[in-house]
Amino acid sequence: MTEFLQQLLNGVLLGAIYALIALGYTMVYGVLRFINFAHSDVFMLGAFVAWYSVEKLGLPTQSIGGGLAALLLSMSVCAVLGVVIEKLAYKPLRQRSTLTVLITAIGVSLLIQNVAQNSRLGFGPNPKAFPALFPSQQLHFGALTVSTHQLVVLGVALSLLGVLYWIVHHTRIGTAMRAVSFNATAASLVGINNDRIISFTFGLGSALAGAGGVLYAMNYPSIDPLMGTLPGLKAFVAAVLGGIGNLPGAALGGLLIGLVETFVSGTRLSTFRDAIAFGILIAILLFRPAGLLGKLKVEKV
């Protein structure tokens, strides 16, 4: 039972992180209808910014203030980066085919990874030990062990989801975002500046990915330039699972993937855990291609 609760907790935490990343995929898909492959690398950079702010800028470790500062810095840098990537690489391709944009996104992803792996321009290929950003301590609730870091992950993830919900549903720009993703042409006809909304969406999604990167790194001993690939792909699966373009769907999908993966890791199939997400993806696309919460669009002939 304790074992189960422990796994449940771990699963929820992992799921919360996947949810943060998945939201970025889903928001971008909502406004631009393409898979932003570079999203997983923004996630990686988020972790590296936090590392950098401690190792090079000297932010204190093991402190709530320092931890939050590193987190905010990561989110800001990632937000700016997301906006810049969109402006430079995707904006010129607005009228092109999905595949052209997809390949460009793959190119951007490769570029970020390779620059990051380069020792002169980036961080070098070797893994880096990730510092303890927040005070770390083990808390015991009966037989259950919870680390303060896990609590931070949960707290931060939930607050961010709350903030996102507020932005999307209770601000002007959030309403505009929903309008663009509902029907971009109609939105521009009623005077919404689509480009500005797209930039905002990229910034917002990238900030969430950055936060996801920091939270992810906190529970792993080290970070490296390729660390984004697998969590990124799984988060994408989560977005599809929930119904791409659907925000609550992405959160739900993230949670489910996190739980499934954690429970599979506890069994004999643990070495297959990286394949599980793809198995789920394929099953979903075959049996419920619109995802759990999404609506299917039929092509008119």
Added chain:
Amino acid sequence: MVFPVAQRWLLAALILAWVASAVSSSIDPYFLDVVMGVGVSVVLASSLNLINGFTGQFSLGHAGFMAVGAYTSAMLTTVVAPRLGWHPVLLQWVFFPLSLIAAGLLAAVAGLAVGAPSLRLKGDYLAIVTLGFGEIIRVVLQNMDMVGGARGLTGVPAYSNLFWTFGTAALTVYTVWALLNSTHGRGFLAVADDEVAAEAMGLDTTRYKITAFGIGAFFAGVAGGLYAHLKGYLNPGGFSFDKSIEIVVMVILGGMGRHAGVVFAAILLTLLPEGLRELGSRSVPNPFGGAAWSLDWIKEMRMILYSLMLIVLMLMRPQGLFHRSERRRRGA
């Protein structure tokens, strides 16, 4: 009966490959390796071109099919072949090609398994599912102790030579070309252009797409077999998503659905990294005297240049580098 022109070209290519392989002992082994690598790339790119270029699907899982083929043929030549007690010449000239065919067939089965359920999907969804299948294949290989698991498989005999690599390359190019240049084959292009209209013209679009996946995967599997017997060892990590992208880039650079363009791009993109690696190991004399300048940085910058090239290509010439010329000829 007159021998059709296309088959004459194929025959000429095979004879040339044969002659080249006969004199290959006098070629520098490093150079030979590179040249054979080019042959393998041509097979991979041309076969993917059938799926992504001509049929308008989007597979990001070609490395997965290649892996299935590589492991199949390597297992046959390392585990089965030694028990037969055949003469080495027979092994290389009879058993090896059979193992390549087995590799292709098993990869084709994998291709059909991927193709069949994926066909309802389009564009980026299809890309992601095939990517997922490719990754699943890799993870499964990593977990199979029989094939060495994550450590990999070593001691694969060096049966690949110029004849097998170039012969296969010529055969692949011929096959894709011959298929496309026929009324039935035009169906692949029609499916790529408009599925609803293709279906309304009596084309079984599902069958076309599955056929493309099957044939494409077959040749990817054969390429995998050639690759295994070229490198001498296999490692599941070598068949990751990056490898699939590499092949996709060849097809895109060559101009999606252009026969010669894609072959040319495969050659270029295989030679380029080797050229840069070679350049990186040199140094240029320092014009100001003193120690020579090392070009070592080129080695490090290779992948960065590659990704930059990809982005710039998509921004400037998404139709590929070799698009116009071939189209004009076809339209004439």
Added chain:
Amino acid sequence: MSASLLQLTDVTIRFGGLTAVSSVTADVREGELAGLIGPNGAGKTTLFNLITGVYQPTEGRIEFAGASTAGAKPFHLTERGIARTFQNIRLFPSLSVSDNVRVAFHRHLEHRTWQSWLRGGRFHAEEAELRERTRELLSLFNLERVQEAPAKSLSYGDQRRLEIVRALATGPRLLLLDEPAAGMNPSEKDELMRLIRFVRDRFRLAVLLVEHDMKVVMGICERIHVLEYGRKIAEGSPEEIRVDPKVIAAYLGD
């Protein structure tokens, strides 16, 4: 009076809450030139999609040449002899004009796909014959002058006519034309009317024509079915339809 080639019985299709076609019973006779009219959104194109297997009816039966079409995919129905054109032109834009037609001919070939790999005598003979038939068909419609051009480079009127040629190449017994005159000028429309009659006589097939231009419909159709909001409100000769109060009401919008 000839037998029904196509028979629709109580055909209904719903998309979510919307009933696009509601309990329609209609038929097209062998060799007939029939019309299908109705205001925008009446369900005409949807009916075509039901007949060609793009959609399956929620209720009701469709029979073609005496056999049910339930569960058949569009390409099966094309093989059984139904061909169509599309309201929003759907040619194969990157293929040449002759390849557009050639592809549609493919089901008349004796040789199989793999034989194009061997490229034997039979392959070459059949391909040569097919090239000839393609050229003939194109020349009937005065399109052989552009046969090597990509389909997308054609003028609008030529594209509409190429769609008809392509549909004919499948060898249909029933040809469905969805607004073939859309975007044409009066002289092109006259030419089209002549062409549709010619096609029906020459290839001995039945035509079901959807068209908004009343002059075209009344000019060539022998019998007309009228749809409004998915329901069939009238059927009869052009003379009858012209004076039918329900049809007039539907078009005047009250």
